[in-house]
Amino acid sequence: MLRFAVRSLSKAPTTFANITAAKMSCDTNAYKFESLAVSSPKEHVLHVEFNREKQLNSMTAAMWSDMITCFNQAAKDADVRSIILSGRGRVFTAGLDLMQAAQTLQPAGDKDVARRAFELKQFIELAQNSCTVIEKCPKPVLVAIHGACIGGGMDVITACDIRLCTEDAYFSIKEIDVGLAADMGTLQRMPKIIGNEGLVRELAYTARKMGSAEAKECGLVNKVFSDKDKLMEGVIELASMIASKSPVAVQSTKVNMNYARDHSVAEGLEYMKSWNMSMLQTEDLMKSAQALMMKKTPADVKFSKL
Numbered sequence: 406m407l408r409f410a411v412r413s414l415s416k417a418p419t420t421f422a423n424i425t426a427a428k429m430s431c432d433t434n435a436y437k438f439e440s441l442a443v444s445s446p447k448e449h450v451l452h453v454e455f456n457r458e459k460q461l462n463s464m465t466a467a468m469w470s471d472m473i474t475c476f477n478q479a480a481k482d483a484d485v486r487s488i489i490l491s492g493r494g495r496v497f498t499a500g501l502d503l504m505q506a507a508q509t510l511q512p513a514g515d516k517d518v519a520r521r522a523f524e525l526k527q528f529i530e531l532a533q534n535s536c537t538v539i540e541k542c543p544k545p546v547l548v549a550i551h552g553a554c555i556g557g558g559m560d561v562i563t564a565c566d567i568r569l570c571t572e573d574a575y576f577s578i579k580e581i582d583v584g585l586a587a588d589m590g591t592l593q594r595m596p597k598i599i600g601n602e603g604l605v606r607e608l609a610y611t612a613r614k615m616g617s618a619e620a621k622e623c624g625l626v627n628k629v630f631s632d633k634d635k636l637m638e639g640v641i642e643l644a645s646m647i648a649s650k651s652p653v654a655v656q657s658t659k660v661n662m663n664y665a666r667d668h669s670v671a672e673g674l675e676y677m678k679s680w681n682m683s684m685l686q687t688e689d690l691m692k693s694a695q696a697l698m699m700k701k702t703p704a705d706v707k708f709s710k711l
């Protein structure tokens with residue numbers, strides 16, 4: 406019955422040749438950055454690494470600009486279907502570059518307070534956008550965290566789709582100890598991820614380090630790996646699995662989950678209805694259904710670029 410339904414809906418002949426996957430790596434030549442290293446470990450998977458190892462991947466305005474360019478580019482890159490974010494060296498990130506911040510945030514001197522405020526507004530906007538660009542990128546972003554994830558690092562990881570970490574990873578909303586309130590997204594996104602506002606408030610008011618076991622228990626991370634090699638193996642496998650699925654289905658899922666998080670169920674369903682009025686017409690649906698009928702998986706299907 407299902408076979409009949411699938412065949413009668415499809416004009417394409419049901420042959421295995423029609424659905425065999427092509428092996429396409431992402432072309433990383435166009436991804437050249439001062440503070441990020443970009444590679445492609447598997448077909449359709451982009452790997453973005455913080456690359457300020459000596460400064461423990463602490464974050465500068467230049468790094469935020471690189472992140473915005475990189476993730477905007479990946480969003481439009483039709484060969485990219487999933488993205489991994491990680492940090493080179495000893496730790497994921499030590500948060501805001503305190504040396505640079507000391508210069509940027511130093512007292513205004515004889516500058517007019519309003520004009521100084523507008524300058525700082527731009528600085529904060531740049532920092533926020535480096536996280537929001539990850540959330541807005543329709544391709545899922547999986548973050549692999551090892552060692553320290555401090556301050557601005559928390560803002561980054563809470564904008565990602567999926568968080569995985571090593572046993573030695575620890576998490577700190579450190580801003581309170583630097584005399585400021587976290588302003589790049591942790592306070593807004595983390596309660597929605599872990600569903601426990603009291604715990605986020607405790608972590609943010611105290612800056613205490615949360616270890617990997619507690620991070621797993623509270624739902625901040627999906628899985629904990631023994632060391633960084635195992636973590637990278639695991640995250641590449643997961644990113645590759647996601648990249649093997651229909652890009653129309655995956656990106657539609659991310660866009661609609663983002664929408665649902667910020668709206669009522671009724672509004673989310675309304676948005677979904679409008680979205681799928683177009684997306685149900687995708688060729689990916691028929692190709693996927695044909696593959697299933699032939700006892701194949703989405704990994705056997707050649708999906709067009711998106």
Ligand SMILES: CC/C=C\C=C\CC(=O)SCCNC(=O)CCNC(=O)[C@H](O)C(C)(C)COP(=O)(O)OP(=O)(O)OC[C@H]1O[C@@H](n2cnc3c(N)ncnc32)[C@H](O)[C@@H]1OP(=O)(O)O
Nearest residue numbers: 460461463499500501502503504529532556557579580583
């Ligand atoms: C608009 C505002 C936007 C964003 C705001 C974000 C707020 C935050 O991110 S608040 C958090 C700020 N970060 C921190 O408080 C962490 C400071 N660092 C540390 O506590 C430690 O370095 C450590 C991460 C616990 C690691 O300790 P250890 O293993 O002992 O290494 P170190 O010797 O301390 O560091 C090695 C090397 O890295 C430099 N470095 C470390 N962190 C930073 C940093 N945040 N900014 C700039 N540089 C950093 C450190 O100075 C060392 O450099 P050397 O040249 O080798 O001395």
